[in-house]
Amino acid sequence: MNYQAIRAAVENPLLSAFGALVPAxxxxxxxxxxxxxxxxxxxxxxxxxxxxxxxxxxxxxxxxARGAIIIRIFTEKGKGPARNQVLxxxxxxxxxxxxxxxxxxxxxxxxxxxxxxxxxxxxxEAPHFVGRIDxxxxxxxxx
Amino acid sequence: MARRRxxxxxxxxxxxxxxxxxxxxxVAQSAQAVVKDLQELGPAWSGQFSNSWEIASASKVSxxxxxxxxxxxxxxxxxxVDEYKFKPEIKYYIANKAPHADVALDLVESTYRYPGSEPxxxxxxxxxxxxxxxxxSVNVSGPNRRTxxxxxxxxxxxxxxxxxxxxxxxDQALRNVKL
Numbered sequence: 001m002n003y004q005a006i007r008a009a010v011e012n013p014l015l016s017a018f019g020a021l022v023p024a025x026x027x028x029x030x031x032x033x034x035x036x037x038x039x040x041x042x043x044x045x046x047x048x049x050x051x052x053x054x055x056x057x058x059x060x061x062x063x064x065a066r067g068a069i070i071i072r073i074f075t076e077k078g079k080g081p082a083r084n085q086v087l088x089x090x091x092x093x094x095x096x097x098x099x100x101x102x103x104x105x106x107x108x109x110x111x112x113x114x115x116x117x118x119x120x121x122x123x124x125e126a127p128h129f130v131g132r133i134d135x136x137x138x139x140x141x142x143x
Numbered sequence: 144m145a146r147r148r149x150x151x152x153x154x155x156x157x158x159x160x161x162x163x164x165x166x167x168x169x170v171a172q173s174a175q176a177v178v179k180d181l182q183e184l185g186p187a188w189s190g191q192f193s194n195s196w197e198i199a200s201a202s203k204v205s206x207x208x209x210x211x212x213x214x215x216x217x218x219x220x221x222x223x224v225d226e227y228k229f230k231p232e233i234k235y236y237i238a239n240k241a242p243h244a245d246v247a248l249d250l251v252e253s254t255y256r257y258p259g260s261e262p263x264x265x266x267x268x269x270x271x272x273x274x275x276x277x278x279x280s281v282n283v284s285g286p287n288r289r290t291x292x293x294x295x296x297x298x299x300x301x302x303x304x305x306x307x308x309x310x311x312x313x314d315q316a317l318r319n320v321k322l
Binding site: 028031045047049050051052055066067068070072074113119121123125126128130132134135136137 | 245250251252253254272273274275278280293294297298299300301302303304307
């Protein structure tokens with residue numbers, strides 16, 4: 001099982017999409033400590049988690065994994081949801097594009113499920129307004 | 144004639160109840176197993192959150208005590224035959240009624256405060272990256288602690304584990320049907 005390839009299949013397109021915005025919005029993935037904490041700077045946090053690996057399916061391949069993708073958008077608090085929603089659109093577009101890709105003969109075939117959210121939250125103590133979406137995925141590593 | 148028809152209807156209802164019983168028990172056992180998983184996987188500092196899950200059917204609710212201490216088993220309310228047959232696809236609602244549930248589920252940010260007592264579950268130490276409970280950069284001398292990883296709940300729901308748990312008990316129920 002190539003977990004790194006599965007992770008890359010979703011992280012790379014997100015990184016490219018947010019990097020292409022003007023100005024570019026930083027994206028932080030798992031095990032990254034450089035998030036600009038306690039500032040009002042906007043940024044994206046992506047968490048890719050793994051649930052079940054190698055679940056038997058109707059296809060011959062058992063080299064698959066299921067898991068969750070959680071995307072959180074941190075924007076300035078007290079300025080309305082517009083900017084947050086614009087950035088959420090970018091994230092949702094990336095997930096939709098991944099879903100529209102066709103199955104090749106090698107690499108990772110990645111499908112996401114329904115997207116839950118967005119939900120929004122802001123607490124008194126935290127400096128950001130947070131938008132959140134999550135979805136399930138099934139990734140098959142092709143030989 | 145009417146009496147014979149009534150007797151026949153009663154017999155038919157008993158046969159139906161007998162046939163559906165394994166499924167009704169299977170659904171209840173699935174709900175109980177899901178709550179047990181959530182209790183095991185989720186954070187537990189005082190134990191209050193783990194003991195605040197509840198399982199609700201259309202007519203009854205089984206609630207955890209909400210008390211501190213080791214996790215307590217929660218029994219699902221048993222569905223009636225009519226609830227099993229006629230209610231919509233969703234048979235049970237599972238929710239957590241702890242006041243800080245959204246923080247424990249990593250849905251909102253919060254500020255870490257040491258509650259004055261040690262956690263009942265093994266904790267990891269580190270520095271919080273964002274304001275999310277589980278978002279910890281692990282570091283043995285860090286000031287913050289977590290007793291479950293970030294997004295444990297979403298991973299359980301979306302990563303296939305919950306489906307597997309339910310199908311295990313429903314498959315078992317199907318095997319118990321005697322024709």
